[in-house]
Amino acid sequence: MSIRVTHENGVHTVIMDRPAKRNAFTMEMYRNFGAAVALLDADDDVRCIVVRGEGGAFCAGSDIGGFDTSRSNIEQAREYARFTLDMTNTLKNTRHPTVACIEGPCVGGGLEIALNCDVRIAARSARFGLPINRIGLCVDHEELADLIGVVGHTVALEALLQGHIFGADEALQKGFVTRLADDARVLDDAYEVATRIAEGAPLVNRWHKKFVRRLRSGLPLTSAERDEAYACFDTQDYRNGTLAFANKQRPVFEGR
Template sequence: MSTAITQNPYLLVDRKAAIVTITINRPEKLNAFTIDVWRDLGTHFLALSDDESVRCIVVRGAGEKAFSPGNDISEFETSRSNKVQAIEYGKVMRRTIEAMANCRHPIVAQIHGICVGGGLEIASLADVRICGTSSKFGIPIKNLGLVMSYSELAPLLRLVGPATALAVLLEGTIFDAQRALELGVVTRVVADAQVAEEATKTAERIAGGAPLVARWHKKFIRRLMAGGELTDAERDEAFDCFDTEDFQIGFRAFLQKETPAFKGR
């Protein structure tokens, strides 16, 4: 049974067993972000990352027309009309971007329709990104006279590399799902009608695995991407799994040809 755990009308957070779904809920605006949505999204991710019972987080936009087109441009006159305001707005965005980037649990982006600008930034922070065949992507902010901050650029850069990231920003074109797959922007493309089902099945597969292992793999990949020489302690941490109860559950279930019921310890 799904249980709502927040009352924010523009950002719905629902939980079903170990899977949490966060929905950007402004369908009348194609799920465009306001500063409050940015702030609350970060707050939820910080809290969920600390929740040991969570095994996967799904992020989506309400409806099937859009994941998100990014920031609500109508807010610019009041919230981002000059550098001083933009810096404060940027601090809110940075907090959320870092909360998602550092989240210990796997994140799945369920992408329907439009996924551009800040929407693509959020999707880039997911570990698995699933979209429909009619989805559209891009970051056409050159047409607004805007640049992406370092915090905003980092997820895209890690995802597609410097050459592709720069091409996406310099050209500002909108590209389709197949091109997104070729560039590495998305993980899988399925029929539009199957996006929700595929995202759910993906989250269930992830949640069915050992949660400590998923968290370690995310941590290790982040560390390797950061570069630098690994310490002996860091190398030894890769073998901590052998002292977990989940390892005992996992290998015994394999030998007995049973489905493991991991406990996260």
């Protein structure tokens, strides 16, 4: 399948498992990736999703070996984009918090997958880029909007115009990643972050993710949307959390 899912203590990991090709995506991988994330999205027991690649690589993008048959004209390219975006948008739109653990190459479509995650932790030796002008390809408008939403217009355009591969320090400086870790520590650091997320109140984490996405739209909030920020006071998790705090205990959240 080339996509595997593991889980432990509320942290579920989606693993891109095609190391011989640096985890470059085939159509089947896109399909399985979307299906795996959709199942996790529907599961109330999920507290955090980690996305990572197997074999010391995150993802080298889409496998260009299939471009001759899947993107040989405008109609095929439109269908390809719609299908792949439908699959990767399951990650962007999931209600659960997400963490990208980035090792090795994270380029093209692989970088777009990483940018769809809420937290992006990269090894210091990781490499990034959007070198699609080297093969005569444009970024779809929806993909471009996602890129601009994370790093801004100027950085997005610079990366696309240069088409260069850059290192983790530059990626951190320009907002492609949120933090760096030593190569030997990147997995541990990513799961420590995921565990801290998983230990928080899951409803609150989902609400905060929803609210941030809504505010990024720039549209005015309705009264009902403003009031949703106070729905937490009616949850069992709020009662558990405040009681645990008063008793100097670790809270146990139920997600209700």
